[in-house]
Amino acid sequence: MMLQDKVAVIYGAGGAIGGAVARAFARAGSRVFLTGRSRGPVDLVAQDIVSEGGSAEAAMVDALDERAVDEHLQHVIDRSGRVDISFNAVGIPDPEIIGVPLVDLDVERFSLPITAYTTSYFLTARTAARRMVADGSGVIMTVTAIPSRTGFPLQGGYGPAQAAKEALTRALSAELAPQGIRVVGLRPNGLPETDSLKEAFESRAQALGTSWDEWQQVLANRTHTRRLSTLAELAEMAVFIASDKASGMTGTTVNLTMGSLDD
Ligand SMILES: NC(=O)c1ccc[n+]([C@@H]2O[C@H](COP(=O)([O-])OP(=O)(O)OC[C@H]3O[C@@H](n4cnc5c(N)ncnc54)[C@H](OP(=O)(O)O)[C@@H]3O)[C@@H](O)[C@H]2O)c1
Numbered sequence: 724m725m726l727q728d729k730v731a732v733i734y735g736a737g738g739a740i741g742g743a744v745a746r747a748f749a750r751a752g753s754r755v756f757l758t759g760r761s762r763g764p765v766d767l768v769a770q771d772i773v774s775e776g777g778s779a780e781a782a783m784v785d786a787l788d789e790r791a792v793d794e795h796l797q798h799v800i801d802r803s804g805r806v807d808i809s810f811n812a813v814g815i816p817d818p819e820i821i822g823v824p825l826v827d828l829d830v831e832r833f834s835l836p837i838t839a840y841t842t843s844y845f846l847t848a849r850t851a852a853r854r855m856v857a858d859g860s861g862v863i864m865t866v867t868a869i870p871s872r873t874g875f876p877l878q879g880g881y882g883p884a885q886a887a888k889e890a891l892t893r894a895l896s897a898e899l900a901p902q903g904i905r906v907v908g909l910r911p912n913g914l915p916e917t918d919s920l921k922e923a924f925e926s927r928a929q930a931l932g933t934s935w936d937e938w939q940q941v942l943a944n945r946t947h948t949r950r951l952s953t954l955a956e957l958a959e960m961a962v963f964i965a966s967d968k969a970s971g972m973t974g975t976t977v978n979l980t981m982g983s984l985d986d
Contacts, residue, residue: 725963725965726748729752730753730807731806731809732847734758734759734843735811739914739954740866740914741757741759741813743957744961745757747958748961749779751962755778755779759784760783760785762783766781768781769781782795786843786847787842796854805858806855808861809850809862809863815839820835820880820881832879835880840885848865848891856899856904858903860904862905863895863905864906864909866908867885867889867910868885868912871885871889872886876930889910892907892908892974892976896974905969905973907964908976909976912945912951913939913942914952914954946980952979
């Protein structure tokens with residue numbers, strides 16, 4: 724029980740990654756507060772966790788709404804006395820961005836993912852940090868993707884958005900680590916189990932000229948293992964990084980690409 728009695732808040736908990744991380748945190752002993760823009764998917768994850776004996780509470784919170792994020796975290800503090808872990812797993816898909824060549828993309832659509840991803844991460848991290856400073860401890864986490872570090876075609880501002888989030892992880896840590904707060908990101912490769920990866924592929928399928936199976940093989944062949952990682956592997960790493968066993972790690976994004984990207 725690596726997270727026994729820890730209090731965790733997860734943003735985007737109704738999504739594939741947020742849901743997997745929430746379940747893994749709960750199995751590791753954490754009390755989890757699940758939030759999402761729509762209530763239904765978050766409720767389902769919470770019900771699963773509770774039916775397996777875990778502690779979970781669901782709420783509708785728009786992670787781009789400063790007031791909603793703040794009020795929800797105050798609710799968490801009122802209920803639990805503190806927050807130990809903040810995990811931002813928000814994903815902002817837009818089929819009108821993915822698949823459009825950069826030369827054809829208008830400036831608003833280019834900027835949208837950069838603004839939305841960084842604002843959401845900034846808001847959730849800042850809100851948590853303000854509470855964690857008082858306790859002198861806490862872990863702030865998020866998830867990014869390979870386009871942060873290497874060029875992929877037809878992804879609009881998605882790569883710059885992921886790179887900006889990784890820069891924010893370093894900056895947050897530089898300011899917060901002296902006060903006992905660690906800030907660590909996770910960068911998996913594409914997770915074929917997730918609808919979001921398949922949808923992002925489908926928006927580009929024609930231009931890429933490959934099938935879904937061929938595309939997964941292309942991505943897998945870039946890894947040393949010749950396979951893509953799983954949601955379960957990502958979630959187990961999230962548990963470890965959130966735990967006190969990872970006390971020596973902050974100010975970085977963990978490379979879970981199994982060799983696709985060199986450090
Ligand atoms: N899937 C992959 O292969 C992969 C690999 C590497 C990195 N990532 C990154 O991991 C993150 C999550 O990916 P995923 O596959 O789990 O995506 P997902 O299944 O689409 O989940 C994203 C979740 O974010 C929620 N959300 C969107 N806008 C929100 C907002 N303003 N406030 C609160 N919640 C909001 C969505 O809720 P609604 O459905 O209600 O909008 C959804 O539940 C993304 O940043 C993605 O770039 C994914």
